[in-house]
Amino acid sequence: MADKPRLASEIRDWVQTVVIVLGVGAGIWQFEVKEIWTPAAAPINVTTELTVKEAGFRGASSNENKEQFEAIELSIVAKNPSTRDVYLLANCWEAVGLVIATHNESQDWTKTITERLEKTQPSNKGAYYEWQKAHMVAAGEVFLEDEVLHPNESVSTTHVFYVPKDVYDVLHVRLVLPTTAIADSAEA
Helix, strand or coil, X not given: CCHHHHHHHHHHHHHHHHHHHHHXXXXXXXXXXXXXXXXXXXXXXXXXXXXXXXXXEEECCCCCCCCEEEEEEEEEEEECCCCCCEEECCCEEEEEEEEEEECCCCCCCHHHHHHHHHCCCCCCXXXXXXXXXXXXXXXXXXXXXXXXXXXXXXXXXXXXXEEECCCCCEEEEEEECCEECCCCCCCC
């Protein structure tokens, strides 16, 4: 009779030990998944805001040339809304001045556009316009390479450049900002 209570006590002790071990194991598993694996698998993301605006006029440096130049202010903000650090690779911006010719009669431009889309080239024609000239007018580095953006952190910069007044119809600015989630894992 004395063996039954002792056997029941041993079984209860073993069940408690197994439950404690399983509870600790589940806690460690949950910590690993929530705190290590899930954040490491989360995608990185950088949002950018690019603002281009006129910043005034300036005359040419020499007294002989009365040509005016327009100052263009380029403001760039990059923000990391993800939960992981983001490393900025080599990056750049470029500004291209476009001269556009317009005409009154609609032209059949769909064949040209279709060919360019198939070759993934930019379009330079429309029914009533066509690019005539495209010149790179300014370029530069956006942010320092290997800069780190921590979660919810942002970085900004401003560039000013000059273009001759009344020469270009459109100023097209392009920003290239490659990123990676692992330091020194890629080079651009």
